Amino acid sequence: MIEVLSTAALATVQDAGRKGSLRWGVGTSGAMDNLALAAGNLMLGNDANAAAIEVPVFPFKVRFDEDCAFALTGADCAARLDDTPLMPWWVHQAHAGQVLTLGLPQGGAQRGSRAMLCVAGGVDVPEVLGSRSTQLRGAFGGHEGRALRRGDVLRAGRAGEPCRTHFGLVPPSLTLPLQADGVPAVRVLPAAEYLGFETSSRAAFWAGEWKITAQSDRYGYRLEGEALRPIAPMEIRSHGIVPGVIQVPHSGQPIIQMRDAQPSGGYPKFGTVIEADLWRLGQAPIGSRIRFVEVSWAEAVAALDETEAWLHKVSRIVDLHRSAPQRK
Amino acid sequence: MNPQATTALKTRASVKAPPAPPTGTISLLGTTALLFEAPGELALASQQRIWALSREAQDWPEVREAVPGMNNLMLTFARPPRDAKALAALEARVHAAWDAAIALPLEGRVVELPVVYGGEGGPHMADVVSHTGLSVEEIVELHSAPTYPVYALGSHPGYCYLGGMDPRIATPRRKVPVLSIPGGAVSIGGAQTGVSASAGPSGWNTIGSTSMCFFDPAQDPPAMLQPGDMIRFRVEGIIR
Numbered sequence: 385m386i387e388v389l390s391t392a393a394l395a396t397v398q399d400a401g402r403k404g405s406l407r408w409g410v411g412t413s414g415a416m417d418n419l420a421l422a423a424g425n426l427m428l429g430n431d432a433n434a435a436a437i438e439v440p441v442f443p444f445k446v447r448f449d450e451d452c453a454f455a456l457t458g459a460d461c462a463a464r465l466d467d468t469p470l471m472p473w474w475v476h477q478a479h480a481g482q483v484l485t486l487g488l489p490q491g492g493a494q495r496g497s498r499a500m501l502c503v504a505g506g507v508d509v510p511e512v513l514g515s516r517s518t519q520l521r522g523a524f525g526g527h528e529g530r531a532l533r534r535g536d537v538l539r540a541g542r543a544g545e546p547c548r549t550h551f552g553l554v555p556p557s558l559t560l561p562l563q564a565d566g567v568p569a570v571r572v573l574p575a576a577e578y579l580g581f582e583t584s585s586r587a588a589f590w591a592g593e594w595k596i597t598a599q600s601d602r603y604g605y606r607l608e609g610e611a612l613r614p615i616a617p618m619e620i621r622s623h624g625i626v627p628g629v630i631q632v633p634h635s636g637q638p639i640i641q642m643r644d645a646q647p648s649g650g651y652p653k654f655g656t657v658i659e660a661d662l663w664r665l666g667q668a669p670i671g672s673r674i675r676f677v678e679v680s681w682a683e684a685v686a687a688l689d690e691t692e693a694w695l696h697k698v699s700r701i702v703d704l705h706r707s708a709p710q711r712k
Numbered sequence: 713m714n715p716q717a718t719t720a721l722k723t724r725a726s727v728k729a730p731p732a733p734p735t736g737t738i739s740l741l742g743t744t745a746l747l748f749e750a751p752g753e754l755a756l757a758s759q760q761r762i763w764a765l766s767r768e769a770q771d772w773p774e775v776r777e778a779v780p781g782m783n784n785l786m787l788t789f790a791r792p793p794r795d796a797k798a799l800a801a802l803e804a805r806v807h808a809a810w811d812a813a814i815a816l817p818l819e820g821r822v823v824e825l826p827v828v829y830g831g832e833g834g835p836h837m838a839d840v841v842s843h844t845g846l847s848v849e850e851i852v853e854l855h856s857a858p859t860y861p862v863y864a865l866g867s868h869p870g871y872c873y874l875g876g877m878d879p880r881i882a883t884p885r886r887k888v889p890v891l892s893i894p895g896g897a898v899s900i901g902g903a904q905t906g907v908s909a910s911a912g913p914s915g916w917n918t919i920g921s922t923s924m925c926f927f928d929p930a931q932d933p934p935a936m937l938q939p940g941d942m943i944r945f946r947v948e949g950i951i952r
Contacts, residue, residue, distance in 0.1 A: 406779045406788065408927070408935040409865040409909070512929045521912055522869035524929045576739035576747060621754060622866060622873055622904075624779040624786025626744040648781055648866030648873075656742030681796050684743045688792065 385543070386452070386503065388536040389445035389483065396602075397507050397526035397538070398643075400433035402515035406624060406647045413517035413525065414643050416440075416498055416602060416666030419556045419691060420458035423698050424502030427455045427475045428547060429706060432695070434506025435516035437532070439499040440602075444486040446501070448478040452540050453504040453547035457555070459496030459667060462487035474552035489669070494557060496667035505541020520602075520644060551705040556694060557667065564675040567593055568668060570661040571679040571687060575629065575653035577618055585612040585636075589654065593673040594638070600670055602644040611636030618652045625649045628657040628665075640665065660687035736810055738803045743792040748806050749784040754903075756875055758783045759863050760815035763939055767816065768809055774802055780864040780939060782873055782904075818940025822859060825907065825922040825943060827898050829855075831951025833921030836886070840900060840917050843883045848950060851919065854878040855898075855905065856945045862937050870909035870927025870935045874943060877905045889915035896922045898945065907943070920945075 388395070400421065401414025415421035415438055422432040437446075442461060453475060456463055460472035464485045470476055478484065489495040509516050509527055518526025527536055562569050578586070588610040599606040612632045625631075629641045631651035640657060641649070642665070657665060658679065668674055679687070737749050748765070750758045762785050766778040769787055779786040787806070793799040829852045830837045840851055860874040867873075882903040890913065893899070897908045901916035908914065909926035922945070926936050937943070 403788075404777050405934070406777050406786070407865060408869060408933065409867055409871045410869045410934075513934060519869065521910060522927065522929065523910065524869075573740050573742050575741065576737070576749075621749075621782035621784060622864075623747055623749070623781035623784040624741075624745065624788075624866065626741045626786075626788065628742045628744065646867050647779070648864075653739075653741075656740065656744070658742045659744050681740070681743075681799055685792055685794065688743055 385449040386538045386540060387447045387449060388532050388534055388538070389447055390443060391534050393531050393533070394441050395437055395439045395444055395532045396518040396520070397435050397509055397516060397532070398438045398518060399435040399506075399516045401643065402513055402517055402519065402525065405513045409647060410513060410519065410522060411645055411647045412627065412643060413515070413519050415500065416643055417458050417496070417500060417663045418666075419663045419695070420498075420500040421502070422695055423473075423553055423556075424455040424457035424500050425506065426695070426698050426702050427551070427553065428453055428502055428504050429702075430502065430504070430506050430541075434502070434541070435509060436500050436502040436507060437538070439486055439501060440497065442486055442488050444499070445483060447483045448480060450480045450543050452478050452543040453549050454478060454484070455502040456499065457502065458498050458500035459489040460491050461499045462490050463499075471552055473555045475547075475549045477547075477549040495669060496557065497669040498666060503540035504543060504545060504547045508539040508541045521646070548706045553698060553701065556663070556691075560690065560694060562661070562664065564677050567673055567675045568664065569675045569677050570657045570664050571684065572630070572655040572657055572676045573679060573681065573684055574655045577614075577620070577652035578654055580614050580616070580618055580652060581632070581654065582613045582615055585610070588612070590676055590678055593675055595673050596668055596670055598670055602642055604642050604645055605640040605665065605668075607638045607640065609637070612638060612654060614652060620650045620652060622648050622650045625653070626656070628659060628662055630654045630656065642666070658684040658687055660684070660691050735807050738806060741786065743789070745786050745788040746803070746806070747784060747786050748810065750810070754783050754875070756861060757815055759861075759875065760817055761810065761813040763818055764813040764816040765806075765810055768813070769806070772805070779866075781866060782863055820862070820938055820941035822942045822944060823937065824946050825924055826948035827856070827920040827922045827945045828949045828951060829920035829947065834898070834919045834951070836899070836917035837919045839886075840881065840883045840919055844881055846881065848952065851881050852947055852950055854881050855919070856947050860905070860943045862939050862941045862943065864939055865935055865937070868908070868910055868912055869929070870937070872906060872926070872937050872943065874904065874906055877903060879903055883917050885915040886917060889913050890918070893918050894921070896924060898922055
């Protein structure tokens, strides 16, 4: 069992997301950094989509009530097991009674914003509509359909079982870097209403830096930059949307829909951050700046292939470690 | 901006200002989905064709899920088409299927919801009164008269988009959204009306409240209402 010791709110149980219930109004939820989730799980020999604990607010503390292997991925949070500092992107062994503490993300301009705590066998919560992710609006999935609180007790699917530990990975922020003019970047495909915006606004969107404001969370990132002006007001009927869609409300300041976004909307859509780059956004800290890079369909599909290739490589590295003789 | 991207842009993105061509428009939602929008004014007949298109597209191998909206259809990809040519082929298939789609006149259950209009459960009734110039009684009468077809589900688990509201009570969305309205809130947003299925933020004007469980993840299907079902609002009371 793993007991939550901290009061820090907003930590949630997430897997790869709830796909296939959009037609009932159910958004996908799922890990904000899907590569951190998949890699952490692979390191433990879990299914890549097993549920983990996503931690966006620090410090965060849990106590292991039994021996349990775990992997830390996502943001490097100066983790400690009791008093021992832990490597990020690494598989560790906790013994019964030990306390894991995640501190503030470190790494200067390269720092991430969300840590992923993966455990052997995955976090064992019931699957609801095909997923273990927390659906906050619907109050189901994850741990009792809500964010974790002090005193919550979670079970790891394979706690107590032997698991290869003490190895790690180079994080994707280093192996798959993406910047434009020295600023972290994400790639965008234009969406339906793109050409309905002023030429100058379209130019400003690609040329400018966009600040991720404090009004940013798992539902969406509100950005701050040069206001985007439509040529004429646009009336749009409610339609399906997906994480990554960049909506422009009347203020002209864009909002990027994130994993907890509702599955439909009606604001004009400027573009969509491609699926392959959603993990980058998921790690972008509040207050940081990002840039947008326009891509073609072929480039967007190639980017997806690149993240899949990275995960295949992770699988191979993990297989090597897990099949090698264990040494301490 | 590279030349390739510019070309993709011209062919993929559509301008909203001029009316849509009669065959509808298709746009991209990243590599996750595409969106088909039916031509013409919002209408039940178009929605019935969207339902037909949705049922057909759900069985295509490229499609993970077909998700009807208000006279539009989102298709999420099981796997995104490999290249621009494969994407163009899928788009052509959507257009052809729409052109061939025959209205599917779903006629589901009629669900009656008792509504208490105004008072604490309808805090924005006064705003609808001042916008429309109608009295509370007139608004209640116009709002409770139709049988509203469920066009689609969206927004949050179990929420129904309804068609058929009387345009005389249309009221613009609120300038500042309300941080949280309770489940069961009956509200008007522009020319649409609906009932929230759970507590959450909303930019619509809440004019009344009802109690009904719209969603239970343990049930199959989890949503109580489906496209084609109908809602009637029965006046249980008016509070001033």
